[in-house]
Amino acid sequence: xxxxxxxxxxxxxxxxxxxxxxxxxxxxxxxxxxxxxxxxxxxxxxxxxxxxxxxxxxxxxxxxxxxxxxxxxxxxxxxxxxxxxxxxxxxxxxxxxxxxxxxxxxxxxxxxxxxxxxxxxxxxxxxxxxxxxxxxxxxxxxxxxxxxxxxxxxx
Amino acid sequence: xxxxxxxxxxxxxxxxxxxxxxxxxxxxxxxxxxxxxxxxxxxxxxxxxxxxxxxxxxxxxxxxxxxxxxxxxxxxxxxxxxxxxxxxxxxxxxxxxxxxxxxxxxxxxxxxxxxxxxxxxxxxxxxxxxxxxxxxxxxxxxxxxxxxxxxxxxxxxxxxxxxxxxxxxxxxxxxxxxxxxxxxxxxxxxxxxxxxxxxxxxxxxxxxxxxxxxxxxxxxxxxxxxxxxxxxxxxxxxxxxxxxxxxxxxxxxxxxxxxxxxxxxxxxxxxxxxxxxxxxxxxxxxxxxxxxxxxxxxxxxxxxxxxxxxxxxxxxxxxxxxxxxxxxxxxxxxxxxxxxxxxxxxxxxxxxxxxxxxxxxxxxxxxxxxxxxxxxxxxxxxxxxxxxxxxxxxxxxxxxxxxxxxxxxxxxxxxxxxxxxxxxxxxxxxxxxxxxxxxxxxxxxxxxxxxxxxxxxxxxxxxxxxxxxxxxxxxxxxxxxxxxxxxxxxxxxxxxxxxxxxxxxx
Numbered sequence: 001x002x003x004x005x006x007x008x009x010x011x012x013x014x015x016x017x018x019x020x021x022x023x024x025x026x027x028x029x030x031x032x033x034x035x036x037x038x039x040x041x042x043x044x045x046x047x048x049x050x051x052x053x054x055x056x057x058x059x060x061x062x063x064x065x066x067x068x069x070x071x072x073x074x075x076x077x078x079x080x081x082x083x084x085x086x087x088x089x090x091x092x093x094x095x096x097x098x099x100x101x102x103x104x105x106x107x108x109x110x111x112x113x114x115x116x117x118x119x120x121x122x123x124x125x126x127x128x129x130x131x132x133x134x135x136x137x138x139x140x141x142x143x144x145x146x147x148x149x150x151x152x153x154x155x
Numbered sequence: 156x157x158x159x160x161x162x163x164x165x166x167x168x169x170x171x172x173x174x175x176x177x178x179x180x181x182x183x184x185x186x187x188x189x190x191x192x193x194x195x196x197x198x199x200x201x202x203x204x205x206x207x208x209x210x211x212x213x214x215x216x217x218x219x220x221x222x223x224x225x226x227x228x229x230x231x232x233x234x235x236x237x238x239x240x241x242x243x244x245x246x247x248x249x250x251x252x253x254x255x256x257x258x259x260x261x262x263x264x265x266x267x268x269x270x271x272x273x274x275x276x277x278x279x280x281x282x283x284x285x286x287x288x289x290x291x292x293x294x295x296x297x298x299x300x301x302x303x304x305x306x307x308x309x310x311x312x313x314x315x316x317x318x319x320x321x322x323x324x325x326x327x328x329x330x331x332x333x334x335x336x337x338x339x340x341x342x343x344x345x346x347x348x349x350x351x352x353x354x355x356x357x358x359x360x361x362x363x364x365x366x367x368x369x370x371x372x373x374x375x376x377x378x379x380x381x382x383x384x385x386x387x388x389x390x391x392x393x394x395x396x397x398x399x400x401x402x403x404x405x406x407x408x409x410x411x412x413x414x415x416x417x418x419x420x421x422x423x424x425x426x427x428x429x430x431x432x433x434x435x436x437x438x439x440x441x442x443x444x445x446x447x448x449x450x451x452x453x454x455x456x457x458x459x460x461x462x463x464x465x466x467x468x469x470x471x472x473x474x475x476x477x478x479x480x481x482x483x484x485x486x487x488x489x490x491x492x493x494x495x496x497x498x499x500x501x502x503x504x505x506x507x508x509x510x511x512x513x514x515x516x517x518x519x520x521x522x523x524x525x526x527x528x529x530x531x532x533x534x535x536x537x538x539x540x541x542x543x544x545x546x547x548x549x550x551x552x553x554x555x556x557x558x559x560x561x562x563x564x565x566x567x568x569x570x571x572x573x574x575x576x577x578x579x580x581x582x583x584x585x586x587x588x589x590x591x592x593x594x595x596x597x598x599x600x601x602x603x604x605x606x607x608x609x610x611x612x613x614x615x616x617x618x619x620x621x622x623x624x625x626x627x628x629x630x631x632x633x634x635x636x637x638x639x640x641x642x643x644x645x646x647x648x649x650x651x652x653x654x655x656x657x658x659x660x661x
Contacts, residue, residue: 008325011589015331022338022353029350035619039345039352042607046338053331060327074588078383082376082556084579089560090573098561105560106553112383113549124550128557140214142565 004063012058015050022047083113097148098137100130167289170516174524179222180216182399183521187528190230195238195540196551201431204231205491206370210562217499218514222521224495226423228488231523232431232471233277233529236464237540240269246453252439256452256459267461270537272409273403274530276465279418281526284472286423288479293327295480296505304612304625309633311606314483316637317427318598319644326644329595332586339364340603347611366494368572369600371559372579373586373593379552380584408462412442416462420469425476427485431467438466472522478503479515482605487594490601614623622628
């Protein structure tokens with residue numbers, strides 16, 4: 001037996017994972033009866049369905065002979081920089097305030113591109129910072145801390 | 156009949172009164188403008204545009220917010236067409252076919268004509284579809300009032316299955332995505348018992364997973380990561396765009412194509428899973444079939460622009476019909492609208508007409524006004540859109556990320572939502588890599604709570620006997636249609652045909 005289609009196989013695994021997790025946690029809620037369904041009833045059915053679907057998808061991607069192999073290639077640079085810039089923005093927004101976190105978000109997320117240039121990124125960050133302050137803070141008056149917490153900004 | 160007509164007129168009058176207020180007119184204009192602005196960017200379609208711009212509308216009163224969102228939707232769609240014609244990269248999936256003849260026309264120096272017919276065709280289609288929506292709204296919502304929980308449940312099953320028939324990719328994975336979406340929709344406090352489900356002790360999850368983080372993660376963030384993987388390649392038309400006035404010959408050729416596109420689009424927009432992408436594609440094939448010189452398609456035939464552009468706009472509008480009358484979103488974009496309505500505390504469905512008439516008719520009228528604005532807006536501003544196309548992606552995407560992050564935070568002033576978006580963004584990226592389409596997941600997510608409630612109520616009424624779903628004739632009809640569609644996808648011959656169709660498209 002060989003995996004013919006890695007994408008399908010892994011998709012199936014992902015579904016099985018979610019399905020089993022849902023089924024198990026749903027069992028900890030009252031299931032109830034068909035006539036009076038408890039909070040666990042619907043999620044339990046869904047979790048079970050998802051697990052079965054996952055198995056079907058994974059099994060279908062197996063084949064005896066040699067077939068086409070489809071693999072998912074993940075490039076780490078965009079994933080890591082884009083996601084970490086967002087997480088960091090979440091971490092820093094309240095303690096450091098909007099301007100500094102904006103600056104870092106732009107700088108770090110810019111590194112996700114293969115064509116990253118420090119000068120361009122810094123310039124971009126400054127322009128966007130001004131745009132953000134004008135649109136969100138001045139015009140729309142979003143409730144966002146501007147000054148860092150240690151300089152008296154709201155937290 | 157005459158009474159019905161009078162009623163229609165007074166309803167439309169109410170709608171126009173709502174839209175004509177300076178405030179709403181402004182939001183309609185802003186929506187169309189910003190929607191076009193974002194939609195013009197290559198690789199960003201209406202779904203991403205709406206996801207990115209959702210939070211900006213939350214501060215507004217519900218009517219204005221929905222009018223603005225509708226404007227964003229048409230704007231994004233029209234912006235996508237502009238990109239298709241001027242750059243050989245479709246701004247979004249529904250303008251893929253516009254690329255075929257639109258870009259060729261542009262190469263022949265007829266970019267102006269292509270843009271004009273695209274705008275006019277969309278406007279004509281929009282007018283027709285708006286009228287159709289106004290006419291069908293009341294009878295359909297009256298029908299919906301006759302539905303019991305069993306009918307509703309089966310209708311939702313039908314809608315969800317329908318959404319995968321016309322989607323590309325593996326149907327069984329799409330079903331998996333629906334189920335996963337339904338599960339995600341269940342997260343949070345159970346309304347009936349008050350039990351916390353899948354919230355893992357995180358207080359922010361007691362209200363469930365937010366629609367904005369989900370939409371932005373799955374469609375915004377993941378698309379950005381994906382786009383960064385490949386090198387940017389754009390061929391932007393260098394020459395000056397002129398000749399916006401259509402020649403008589405062009406007009407004579409294109410007018411029937413616009414009419415055909417409008418009809419095809421209006422019809423397909425209502426179907427579950429239909430909508431802009433499918434209708435533009437089918438109308439293009441239809442146009443090629445009825446044409447006296449099919450060989451000229453793909454080489455700059457004006458009908459190849461006029462028909463799909465009219466069709467996708469018509470479908471964009473008629474796909475509001477199932478949402479506003481039955482409460483069932485037929486495709487992702489409309490699911491976004493449903494999500495936005497719920498955030499404003501409006502449950503989409505037949506009750507909207509009677510409980511919020513000014514919202515209902517206001518949104519319908521705003522579609523017409525929005526279309527008119529697009530015609531006025533786009534042709535003079537085309538120079539700006541072209542210049543926007545020259546902004547490199549490496550400068551653009553950090554800006555989009557920034558607006559996403561600030562937008563998400565502002566919805567609830569909550570940091571947790573930003574992290575949730577990052578997680579869902581990663582999940583969305585995995586889905587792209589594993590070729591699982593996120594659209595069915597969003598549909599499932601929006602319908603999840605409603606489906607559970609109707610299942611519970613139906614089973615309660617029948618005292619636990621599931622046969623209620625097949626003994627009530629309407630419910631049975633919906634389920635049979637759902638089964639029929641599943642059979643259609645499963646039959647190998649049709650399956651292959653479907654694959655081919657989507658290959659041609661992509």
